[in-house]
Structure formats: C-alpha cells, structure tokens
Amino acid sequence: MKALQELARKLLEDKTVSVVIGYEEGPHGVRPAFITKPDQADRLIFDPRCVHNLATFLSPRRSHLVTLGKKAVVVKGCDARAVAGLVRETQIKREDVVVIGVRCGGVTGDPMGDGKLTEKNVAPRCAVCDVREPKLADHLVGELPPAPPTPKGPDMVAKLDAMTPEERWAFWQKELERCVRCHACREVCPMCFCERCIADKSMPQWIESSAHPRANLSWQMTRVLHMAGRCVGCGECVRACPANIPLGLILKKVAAVVEERYGYRVSDDPSVPAPIGTYRLDDKQEFIL
Amino acid sequence: MSAKTLTQADLTSLVSDILAADKRVVAPSLVGIGPLEHIEYRPLHKAEDMVLDRGLPKRSIKEMFFPPTEVVFRWKQKKSDVAIDEIPTTFQQTVVIGALPCDAAAPGIVDRVMNWDYRDELWNGRREATTIVAMACDGGDKSCFCTAVGLGPESSKGADLLLTPVKAGYHVDVLTPKGEELVSKYSKRFGEAKSADEAKKYQEAARKKVEGNLSFDAPKMRAWLEGNFENEYWRTIALRCHGCGTCATMCPTCHCFDIVDENEGVLAGERRRNWDTCQTGKFTLHGSGHNPRHDQNARFRQRVTHKFAIYPGKFGEILCTGCGRCQRQCPGGMDLLEILGDIARMAGGAA
Amino acid sequence: MSATTTSEAKGFQPRIVAFVCNWCTYTGADLAGTSRLQMASIVRIIRLPCTGRIDPLFIIKAFERGADGVIVSGCHPADCHYTAGNYHARRRFAVAREIFDFMGIDPRRITFSWVSASEGGKWAEVVNDTTARVRELGPFTAYREMAARTA
C-alpha cells in the first residue's frame, strides 16, 4: 500500500502522468479513485474488495476522461489483459499509459463487503487465475498474498454442455427474458470500445432495441461473438447487469472454444495477435462440408 | 383508517385466494441461478414463491406500471393504406404485496409527470388496476436514505395497506378505500389488530437505523442546484461513471423513455415505448451531431438536477425515494449519498 | 415431379435460407440449376460478396424471420476472390456455431460448406442434405414462438 502511494505521488510530482487511476475507500466501500494531486496519493489502497477493472477507464470512448491527460492505471493481473487488449486493437498506445501492476491474492465480488475472501464470495475469475503478478506492468508493487480460496459449486458451463439443445434453450430463455436492454454490460466492458455499437445502428437495424425475447437473444449472442478472443473475463458486465443474467457463462464458454480451437488464451502481451481477425491455413474445419 | 392483524399463514392463503380469483399478484420472489440468485418483484405463480424476508428487491417496482418495453399500437399496411390496431388501456387487476415503502411511494411521485395536461393512459391504466400492499422496512443498510427525502422505513405513502412485521405475523394498517376493499373482500384472512404497539416499536427502531445515513434541507438544496449549473463541482462529478445507466434502470422514479418502431415481417409492425436513460450519450444527440450534454459529467449533473431541483420545481416532489439502489449497485462506485451530502454542505443546509 | 417430392410437399416444407458468396457458391448454384440437377426447391439464396461478409448475425436474423435452417457457403480455402475472406469466416463461424449450440440452437440446423463454381453437383447435395436434415428436425417452432413473444 505504502509503495503504491509513494509511486503514485512520484509519478504525479515529476509530471510523468496527470492522473493516477486506482482504488480508494469511499463512504460505502471501495471504489475507483482519480488522483490528480500528489498530496492525494495516500488515498490509494489495494485489498480484496478492489474488484473493478480500471482498464475500462482508458477507453478512448470516455471523453470526460480523455481530457484528464496522461494516465497511470492500477491493474491486477487479470485487468492487465484488458490494457493489453486495448493496445492490441490500437485503441490506446502503450506509451500513453503507465501501468502500475499490483500483486493480487484474489478479489471478492463485492466492493462494499468486509473484504474477507471466502469460498463463497471469491470472484469467479480468481479460481482460474494464472496472472497474480501482472507482466505488462511498468511498475510492480506489493507483496504477493496467498492464493485465493477456490470457489465451490457446480461448473455451470459443464452442466450446460451436458444438457440437450432443448434444455439449454429453455435455460437461456428463462435467463434472458429478464434483460431490459439497458446495455450496461456493454458500457462497463473494457473491450467494448466501438465508436458506434451495432446495437445502436438503425440503418439498417440489425438488432431491435426493445427488451423482448428475440431482441434480447440477438443482442446477447452478438455481444458474446464480438467478445470472442477479446473478453478478458473480468466479470464487470455481470456485476453491472441489473438483472443478474449469467453473462459470465457464455463468455467463459466462448473463451474455452477459442482456446480449444486456436490455442489462444487471452493474453497480457499486446503483440500476440487476437485469434479472431487472424487465421491459419490449417485451421480445423471439421464442421464444413 | 382501521388496523388489522395477518398471520404468516393467512398472508400465504390471502395470496392464494387472490390468485384463485384470476388476479395478478406481484411480490418479491427468487430469480436467477447460483451466486446470481436474487429477488425481484415478479408476478407469482403460487403463493409459496413469495419471499418477504430478503430486503429490497434488486430492481424497483416501477416495471409493474411502466414495463421495460411495451407496445403502444400495432399497424398493418396494405398498399398505400395503414390500419392501426389499438392497444387496450385496461389491465388485469393486480395486487402488489411486500413493496418496501421506498418502492410503494414512487408511482405516486411519477403520477405527476404522467398526468400534467396529457394523461398517459397506459401508466394510469396500470395504476388504477393495482392495489399496493406495502411492508414496513427494517431500516435497510448504509445506502438507504429514505428519511432524507421525507419518507421513511415505515412510510405509508402510496400504499393501500401497510404491513409491519410483528411476532404474530403482520400488523396491518388499512390506509385507503382500495385497501378497505381488499380487506373486506378477504375479511376471513384478517384478524383483530392486537399488535399496534409492537409495530410502532419496530417502525421506530427502523427509522433510527436509517436516519443517520443522510439528511439535508431540500429547499436549500434545490436553490443551490438551480443557481449552480456551471459550478466547478460538476466538472469532475462523474469521473468514475461508466454511463451504463444502471442507476436509472434500478431507480423507482426514473421514467424517461424512447419510442421506436419494429417490423413484423414487411407490412406490419408495432410502435413501442422502451426505457431510456439520460446517462447515455445517445439520449440527447441531435440529428445534426450536436449534443447538448456532450460528456458524462453533464449527464450526471442532469440526473441529480432533475431529481432534486427540476422535478420539485415543476411538480412539487423530489424525484427520489431514497432507496439507495443507484449507489448500492453502481459498478463504478458513484455515490449519490456522498454527492447529496456535498451539495447540502455547499448549500449550507447540512443537518 | 417424382412421386417422392409430391408426397414430401404434403408434409413439412422447411424454410431454408442460404447465404452464399458471389464468386464460387453462387455460380455453383447457378450451374446446378442450368444442369437441371434434382434438388429441393425451397432454399432462398442471398448472395453476398464473400463469406467474409457473412456475419453470424445474418443467421440469427434468418431464424428471427422464420427460417428452419440456414446454409452458409463460399469458396474453398485458397480460392477466395479476396485472398483470405473465407479463412476469416472459417474462424468466426467455428466459434459462432459452438455458441449457437450453447444457447440451445441445434447446430444441425446450420450447414457450412465450400462449393466452387464448378461444383453444381456438390451444391445440389448440400441443399438436399440440409433439407433432409432439417425436415427430420421439424419446424424451428421454438425460435418462431420466442420471436413472436412481444414482452
């Protein structure tokens, strides 16, 4: 913590950056902090409540943040992949951001909770974490905490895979009928950086904007397919969803498909090409007649 | 008005009775899977699905009066002619059970905007068909601030009946003719009121719990908001805001909407009204490309100003019931309580 | 008309939409027609410049509008008029297909194929195969009913 604050102070003092995006203790739990003055640096903290993916704030779509100037951003290993994704897809330049990596022992899903990690509250992404020390970081701070507890409970993706198409259809219909098409999943997603989303286009209108079953399915399937090889699994969409739709399941599935077929795991190395958008001559094509 | 008692078992039977009479019963019930299981206000299939002990449902009650999407008419085209198929403005009789006071109060506030000059029949139709049985709250959590906007965990505003949990079940305050009607129709379920004092104690304890969270002087706040549109304070208000609109989606009083057309095949379709929010850039974007609210700071200012200055100025009520959902569920950690506290301090009205 | 097609006409006639590339499959389908090959006549062909232009969203839209089956077809690998459109499409569809399956859309309703300009016979086969398969699966009522629900 002290190291993080010191580093932020130094970066602001020597004007390397004009804002450090990190975490602070708000009146109701942990929240993103925008530190612009060296003497505010001691507000910065890092603990298991720091679930937010701050890379989202680097997106050039956020005009009110672009005007803040050069940014440093505090990232966990998983979030670093989103920074890499933005660089990979030429949304930001690597040299335009200072990446402060924090060694992470897992986070809870609830920034307002007590911050004690248990099998019950540990964020789903921490179970499969292999980047507790972000590699993309310009600076790495903190001691490596012990590994997070492994969540218990059934593997829902495997459970769904074992069902018949009709059962899966019924499952998703029930879950997706709650979607109100607020598009919060898109707005909080660090990798949803399109200047204009296909769901907002009206000429032609591919995806209807109403929250009825056919448009809900069309929207969620389209978003997931656009996330193939992009999704960093941060779970911000699930956290934002006002209907608690298990978007994580589809995203997890799509990541598994991409890994199985193309050997690609979402990477924090911007130079690794995205799997969709590139190809190999010998890609499997067993499904094509 | 009068008071009654209702045991837990009788409440369940009451719900069954109402369902059996072909009415709709809406109550908090469990939805979602695994760790995402939560409660929402849903039409019940059976009385046992009702869950009254899990606090505030994730989304507010407003969607029972103002659905996320609704058809306003259908049309069919034949050559150059168009025929319009009207949508009925009468709705199935509905009883909402277990609405918390911050939700129960909201429709009455939104009534104002739905009825100034032009009467919105779709909203009013659902309002008239609905009886609201509210349930006194236990005081919620640190994000609650109903007492700051003139309500409270025991507020009966907007409710036809108010249930207060007591040892024997519920103490029932009968508040309106609609409430009387419900009680007399199902009188065998209600007993003599015996626990008024116990209920009072429950309510007082709950109020104490909420009161410390936030308080402000509403007229002073309104005056400050009206006079400080260009204040420096707004320039960085929404740094952590993603513009996702979850606050508005959850909000019991946010009522902005969009009107869109959708086609069914090529020569038929429907016009719909869908939820919309001032938190997206698209909301005010002109065809010319000009956008009066060009960034998130301006959009968030609009949300605060509309709720605490514009609406009170125009319609006489604060457009907020203090449910705290916008703070509790904001993925970016925006904190309306903190903002209101800041403004109250600047307005010199902090209590 | 042969006896079999008459009896089939009385039963379920699946609605099938084919998204095909302009350079290979469309020409192949044309050849199948001019060669008077026997094939089911219930496929609606939508011609696009390249399989690379075919968005999985097209398939969703086809189901929304009442299709029972979908064919996506283009040039064989290495034959793309735009060099690599079909390679890109191949990756995209491989993922899309599994996600459709995961969402409960039976992948047997969707056929992917490479049909060159000279493969009129293969096109007829693809059409007949798909028709038979979709006929066996029956009408896609689940999707149609879902698409008709208005709230």
Next chain:
Amino acid sequence: MNLYQPFLMRVDEIIDETVDTRTLKLSFQDPKVAEKFEFKAGQFGEYSVFGAGECTFCIASAPTRKGYIECSFKLVGRVTKAMRDLNVGDTMGFRGPYGNSFPLEQMYGKSLVFIAGGIGLAPVRCVIWNALDLRDKFKDVTIIYGARSVGDLVYKRELEEWSKRADVKLWQTVDPGGETKDWKGQIGFVPTIVEKAAPAAKDCYAVICGPPVMIKFTMPVLEKLGFGKDQIYTTLENRMKCGIGKCGRCNCGPVYVCKDGPVFTAREIAALPNDF
C-alpha cells in the same frame, strides 16, 4: 386511442427544396379529424413513417391555410430516409399539435422582422404566411434569410413570391463562396445582413430560427440595434420523443421544451442553463 397513437395522414404533394431537403404536404385521412384540427404558428408534431419511427418537426404551413399541413425535413437518419421514400398517396402518421406558439395577437399593429438560416426557415415560414394572410394587422414585414449556398436555399418558389410583393422586404443572402454567377442577393453571414437590413427596433418583433451558431451571433446584433429581450422570439429544437412532457428527453433546466416551448423569448432563453 392512447396518447402515442398518431392520426393517419395522406401524402398529397412532394416538393423538393434542395438536394437533401424536401417538403411533404399532408392531409388527414379521417375527415372528422381534419375538420376539428387546429393549430397555432410555432407548434410542432411527431411525424412518423410506420416501420421506421417518429421524428419531431414543426408544422411548416400556416394555420390560416386549412385542410392540410406541411412538413419540411432534411435527410439525416432512419425516419427522414423513410419519409423520402414515400410517394404521393402513401400514408404517414402525425401526432400533434404540441407545444406553445408565437403570440401573434400580441404582435398586431407592430412591425415584424423574420430572420432565418438554412432549414430554420421552416418554422419561421409558418409565421410568415400566418402574418401575410393577416397582412393588414401588421406594419412593415421584413424577411432576412440566409443559407450556406444558393443550392441550400429552401422554399425557392415562395422566396420568389415574397420578393415580388410590395408589402414585404426580403433580403436573401448566402455565405461567401456559396453564390452562383447570376446570384442577385446578398453575400455574407446572416448577422452581418441583419445589421444593415433590420428595421427600427421600436414597435417591432423579431422571429429568429436557424443553426445555434447563427442565433448566437445574431442575438447581440439585434440587441445592439435596440431590440429588447422580450421583442425577440425563437424556437428551440431539442431532441424529443414523446412531445407531451413525459419522456424527459427535451428537458433543459426548469423547462420541458416540448410543453413549455418550443417558442421562447430571448429573455427566457438567457435564463435557461446552457444545456440545449
């Protein structure tokens, strides 16, 4: 019939104003509605093409001309594209009239100056014809109209008609570079022309509409010429959906433009927060 259900209109005539601007003349399909329908200059409506959606436009024709309404629009998006695809005889939807209006009665006996830029002439044209149809109730009538280029001038036939009338002073102008060889009007921006062409401020009302930048630079010119803030009227063009004060979209400070406006005096505009 709920609030959001439109009247059915028939497209009677299509007039191309510029390459991307068109006027539709519409009449009510239900004679009972046609008979009852009344509106005032400055009011607007929600025009819709079934299957494409609704769009807000002023009623461009004058309330003194009964039996039809006109709508002028520029091609920008889905609805206006669908409106351009309509043929004579096709059906459109219309909800309205909504909003307040220009207080013409209050202007009786005074002079009027109309200032418009580009397609901003549409709402002003409604007042112009309204005033010209009651010509003896007003003193001098001056019209100052500018567009980017000669090709962008709308209502060309009417500009021609007004230029020939002895009881109307018409000034037409195009931005420098927008003129053609045979252009006989002014060259220069609207505020500059207003400075030399505007009548005396005493007993005169100004009605102004155009792009925000034109309004921004014309207001001070008018004030310099002695026009008081209550002598200047304009109409705001916020994005709207419902038109009846519900959907929240046009809200700007204390006003809902659709119900409290769209017509405001310069004084009222000055009191609004900078949110339009």
